[in-house]
Amino acid sequence: MRSTVDASYQLGQQRLKADSPGFADAIAAAHATQQRPLCLCYGAGIEMYIARLGSGYIIKRMPGTGDQHAPTCPAYELPADLSGLGQLLGTAITEDPATGETGLKLGFSMTKTGARSAMPTPGSPGDSVSSDGTKLSLRGLLHFLWDQAELTRWQPSFTGKRSWATVRQRLLQAADNKITRNGALLDRLFIPEPFSVEQRDAINARRIAQWARAMAELGKPKALMLLIAEVKEIIPARYGFKAVIKHLPDQAFAMEEKLYRRMGRRFADELALWGAAETLHMVMIATFGINPTGVASVEVLSLMPVTAQWLPVEDGFELQQVEQWVREQRNFIKVLRYNLAKDKQLATVLRIQP
Numbered sequence: 345m346r347s348t349v350d351a352s353y354q355l356g357q358q359r360l361k362a363d364s365p366g367f368a369d370a371i372a373a374a375h376a377t378q379q380r381p382l383c384l385c386y387g388a389g390i391e392m393y394i395a396r397l398g399s400g401y402i403i404k405r406m407p408g409t410g411d412q413h414a415p416t417c418p419a420y421e422l423p424a425d426l427s428g429l430g431q432l433l434g435t436a437i438t439e440d441p442a443t444g445e446t447g448l449k450l451g452f453s454m455t456k457t458g459a460r461s462a463m464p465t466p467g468s469p470g471d472s473v474s475s476d477g478t479k480l481s482l483r484g485l486l487h488f489l490w491d492q493a494e495l496t497r498w499q500p501s502f503t504g505k506r507s508w509a510t511v512r513q514r515l516l517q518a519a520d521n522k523i524t525r526n527g528a529l530l531d532r533l534f535i536p537e538p539f540s541v542e543q544r545d546a547i548n549a550r551r552i553a554q555w556a557r558a559m560a561e562l563g564k565p566k567a568l569m570l571l572i573a574e575v576k577e578i579i580p581a582r583y584g585f586k587a588v589i590k591h592l593p594d595q596a597f598a599m600e601e602k603l604y605r606r607m608g609r610r611f612a613d614e615l616a617l618w619g620a621a622e623t624l625h626m627v628m629i630a631t632f633g634i635n636p637t638g639v640a641s642v643e644v645l646s647l648m649p650v651t652a653q654w655l656p657v658e659d660g661f662e663l664q665q666v667e668q669w670v671r672e673q674r675n676f677i678k679v680l681r682y683n684l685a686k687d688k689q690l691a692t693v694l695r696i697q698p
Contacts, residue, residue, distance in 0.1 A: 351418050353403060354382040354389055371401045385417035392419065395444025397520055407439040415696040416675075418494070422694060428487065428682025436480045436683075437488065445521050448488075451479030452644055454526045456566040456633055480683070482646035486572065486629040487656070487680040492518035495654055496680060499696075500673040502653070508574065508591060509538045511654050515572060526567075531557070533570050539591040548594055558634045568631040568643060571597070575626040575647075578604070587628065587642060597632060598641040611647045617660060623652045624663070656680060662692050669693060 353360050355374050360367050374381060375394040381403055382389030390412050392403050405413065410421020424430030429437075438447040480488065490496055493514035495506075512535045522529040534554060537547050558569045574590040578599070585604040586596040599607075608615065618626045630645035649663075650656050653670060655678045657663045669676055675696040684690070 351403075352384040353392070354384055355379065359384070368400060371403060375401050383413060383417065383419055385414040385419070386412070390419075393441040393444070395441075395521060397444075397517070404441075404444065406441060408433070421491075422677060422679065426691060426694065427491075427679045428484070428684040428688075428690070429491065429680075431684065432480065432484065432488075432682060435478045436484070445523050448485070448522055448524050448529065449479045450485065450524055451481050452631060454524065454532060454568045454570070454631065456568055456643060482629050482631075482644060483648065484682040486627070486646060486648055487682045489515055489518045489572070490648075490656060491680060496656070496678040497676075498653060498655060498670060498678070499675040506654050507538070512537065529570070532568070533572065535572050536589060536591040539593060544594070551592075551595070552638075555634050555638075555640070558632075559636065559638075566633045568633050571628065571630045571632055571642075573628055575628045578607075587630075589628075595640060597630070598639055600641075603642065603645075607645065607647075613659065614647045614649050617649050617657075617663070620660070621649075621663060624657075625650045625652070625654065627656075658686070665692050669695075 351361065355370055356379065358370060360370055364370075371381070371394050375396070379394075381392045381394065383392050383403075383405070390409060391406055393406060394401050395404050396402075405419040405421070408424075410419065411423040413420040422429070424433055436449045436451075439445075440447070493511075495511060495514060515535055516530070516533070519529045519533050524532075526532065534551070537550070540547065555569065558567045571589075573592065576588045576590045578585060578587045580586075581596070581598065583598075584601050585599040587599060588596050614626070618624050627648045627650055628645055629648070631643040632640050633643060634640055648656050649658075651663065651666055651670070655666050655670075657666055657678075658681070666678065676693045677696060678693055679691050681688070681690060
């Protein structure tokens with residue numbers, strides 16, 4: 345689900361669109377010869393590069409050139425200084441056009457050696473409200489993937505087309521070719537599939553196979569997985585608390601009471617907004633481990649309320665403005681904070697002229 349304005353590219357003497365006959369073969373051949381396509385959204389064209397995506401290829405914008413494209417172009421990106429992204433480019437986020445990979449420095453651990461779960465301390469790199477620009481907080485990573493997946497974009501033609509299946513697919517595509525110190529982000533990323541009673545056993549089998557790489561082994565640090573999912577509820581369990589995830593009815597996520605209490609204090613505003621607005625979804629990003637009995641336990645987390653259209657909002661004022669612009673059928677991009685603290689003033693949305 346991208347902009348209604350299809351990008352045109354110049355490849356040598358060819359002018360192509362993504363739906364042009366032979367497009368896939370043309371960009372594969374251009375990749376083999378390290379040829380750089382031009383995006384024709386503006387003037388004589390803006391240089392792009394070709395990266396491998398799974399078994400195929402994709403045309404991507406060159407680092408730092410997103411704001412040079414037309415706002416209606418799929419390659420357009422907000423000027424870095426208009427959002428929290430500018431603080432992170434070149435430090436926590438580095439792109440390599442030669443390989444098509446994006447390196448991510450995470451401010452939270454993807455392994456566990458201690459015995460207890462804990463929220464990061466305020467001001468630490470892993471804190472979801474940290475202003476540290478050298479590493480990605482959990483919230484910063486979620487905002488980055490949401491932006492890369494173009495889930496911050498809205499136009500009237502998207503109405504009724506942005507389901508959880510779409511959100512999941514676009515987030516997985518956004519996570520491809522993203523590399524951390526622990527390896528490929530996709531290897532650790534778990535996003536629940538849309539639930540189907542008929543496919544329940546097959547879905548559970550795929551989940552168990554993916555989680556197997558994070559099963560605890562005696563005497564070794566525990567590898568953690570990364571969860572991005574919609575929260576249904578967070579409730580008391582027989583011991584501690586548990587997060588119940590939509591589209592995952594057969595597997596809750598355990599939470600220690602200390603973690604639960606800290607979450608309530610840290611995300612009091614987000615939780616209050618979620619409780620007051622029936623149309624909101626609550627998205628959780630969390631690291632989690634699997635104990636030898638197969639129980640999933642949350643280690644650290646961050647929460648992000650989103651509208652019915654999956655557009656992130658911070659408070660009731662943003663919710664009103666975003667919902668009004670959706671009703672007025674405007675084209676816009678939602679601005680995200682990444683690691684920036686709440687006292688940093690940012691625009692809520694940027695209007696795009698169709």
